[in-house]
Amino acid sequence: MPVAAHPDFALLSDSWRLALEADGYSPATVRSYLGAVRNLATWLADHHPGTGPADTTRDQIRAWVVDTRNRTSSSTARTWFPAVRGFFRWAVEEGECPSDPTDGLKTPRPNDQTTPVLSLDQIRAILGTCNRATFRDRRDAAIIYVFADGGLRLAEVAGLTVDAVEIRDRILFVEGKGTNRSGPRRRAVPVGVKAARALDRYLRERRRHPYADLDTLWLGDRGRPTLGADGIKAALQRRAALVGVKLHPHMFRHTWASQFRAAGGQEGDLMVLGGWRSRQMLDRYGRVDAAERAQQAYRRLALGDRL
Template structure:
């Protein structure tokens, strides 16, 4: 890349660090600017930070969308915009080439949802007589009954579980500046019973005194996000279908709406702060509901 980009990226990263941005955000922002700088070096040699124009930014976005996806372009563009706003404040640039460019639109994801039969198959594969069977059944119930994200499930603490009140206390997504978002996630009776069974078996574990809710096997003290994901994938493969953990959250949201739950309650329970994600979650469920409704009202069947 152009030498000026290399110098400014280090200074910018230091500024982001000082402003309290998380390591993950800083890594994402820096990756976006690095990709842009490398692309400029390949297609427009000798183009430094001050030479970048709006047309060059747009050309880079177009290539990103064609080579990867609209979602990738959407995730990288804020980093480029942030860099140039910082560069102007620091006197390293006179104009912002991202000004007037809209953030690329999101993809229209169609994450599938699981059927009741598939979820029952997952649970049927968990032997209730063993520690692993009870633990994995409890994890599956927490996903489908609590609507939690993968990181939220993996991050549950022992003192955040109240089986008597059928409640989980969750630390959700947040930032270094605002902190984690905390919320209470209610559970049904079957989910609470699955957790109770696991907790009774958990008392016999060598690492039972640890604060983390999910304990490991084969000498492992705890079960993290990767372990939870691998468990779900493995059990789904044994049942003959593909599963990604986020499909369980989609399934939960769809089932809540199908049962008559309103959107406002769903936003609170799911830990969303705006309708954008809620709308995206609802598309698959809406299509499914429309198809089922038409099967009941099919015009051809009334001829």
């Protein structure tokens, strides 16, 4: 039978929750942090029964991190370790632990991850499934263009309002990822002529929808008033399946970033347009086709061709 975790973990986690909430952490972050501590407590119960927060050692933390990477992923270990470190630092400050077992340990390094991108032919094929003058086809075509041309996240696309679309200036006003303390990050995202035309066609079709007075940009069909993130994802995957493409909406963002870099766009501009503050994420998005970009660059610069 599985051994129960030391009761002090649950007791102190309840108190730590109050501290996190008082500091303004979002409910999602609080849940994530508490889940990490709960996972450590369960792991300790399995591998070192009877070990409580005050007894946890640095070597045990190291072993838990290694096991987490092997059981789940590098990204999970990188997310959970700072949460556990925050828990023990709080416990030391509160006098519940004599020392911090994470002291001196570094956040686990990420694996060398790559991210799949879509080819232009695949995007054209998906758009080709939206070739009728119906509400659903015009809506889905506009959604695909917004993803492909604006590089938006799924939540950002789902959160668009009618007022966020400026057809004449070809601009989308987007609320991006933020924190509970600083709020969402707002940015203006330009789109091309074809994307603007697709949005214009959808907005004209949208006027005849029974729920056209709603602020939400994307309206549903088959009696549904709106189309949320799950509905957008399902619509895209349904279109992609028709042409034999396995798709996740975020692949559009990766493709957009990759194409921008391949076309000679500056990294600083890409970070602003994409709403990134971390070079690490930018590097991850560009890694998958870095070799192809390097080959294309050398074909333009080949020394032998200039002799």
